[in-house]
């Protein structure tokens with residue numbers, strides 16, 4: 230089997246991408262954020278208090294003839310940005326891009342945090358991290374990818390996220406029309422459950438490449454690129470008027486500043502992020518101060534290769550044994 234679905238930016242600065250999925254019988258269509266940095270599949274639902282729902286589509290298990298309550302099971306997740314949700318669990322038929330998993334654990338929200346309520350275009354998440362991270366108790370549940378894997382033509386899914394445009398997620402095959410040249414693979418450390426791997430180094434603008442193993446996670450659900458402070462300060466030293474603002478919680482600079490590119494390595498391959506990706510957003514609609522797409526990871530305890538980096542590549546998440554991740558130019 231295979232599947233292929235759109236990855237649609239939810240706003241004009243690509244803060245997140247959503248993908249249409251169907252749940253239940255007859256199919257209920259929701260727009261979910263496919264997130265390789267977590268492993269819970271949860272949705273706004275008919276059980277979510279109405280004052281916590283603001284424009285989202287909801288999953289109503291009672292309207293699905295194939296839904297089953299997973300009795301006595303609950304879940305609760307807290308994301309690194311402070312948002313979170315909790316609830317109960319059903320199994321139901323679930324499809325992404327024509328690929329169906331019967332009896333997928335669908336975590337119905339009983340409560341969502343205000344940050345998630347405010348994200349009107351996001352109806353929930355599909356965790357595509359390793360199932361070890363799943364928060365359902367007393368028995369943890371499998372991700373969509375783990376459930377689909379035995380039926381896939383190839384044990385992979387790919388992410389083709391785009392800058393200010395709709396990209397795609399494919400399951401079970403590698404579409405050679407979506408990239409150029411070769412795919413460079415590197416080892417994945419699957420414990421504790423993220424797609425953890427290393428960069429082989431970096432360079433700022435036209436500067437020399439600094440070879441250095443930088444461990445972090447490729448997270449389609451994180452907007453920006455978070456790297457060690459030493460790298461980030463070296464980058465913003467090249468930006469007129471840049472400063473690390475306590476007030477804005479990161480590096481800001483005059484929107485008119487000229488930004489250098491940023492290159493990261495995967496083994497011997499090199500991926501250059503355009504300055505436009507790093508000139509992320511104005512701090513408010515009329516401001517002339519802009520917030521950077523490259524920020525320090527020092528407060529996170531982990532480096533995160535988020536969408537600012539991933540959207541520069543065609544990325545293969547390979548569930549082979551051992552797992553590996555591949556990057557190609559596109």
Ligand SMILES: O=C([C@@H]1CCCNC1)N1CCCCC1
Nearest residue numbers: 264266267308309310450451
């Ligand atoms: O909560 C997250 C992210 C948040 C954005 C969406 N992806 C998951 N984690 C990843 C980084 C380590 C801490 C947990």
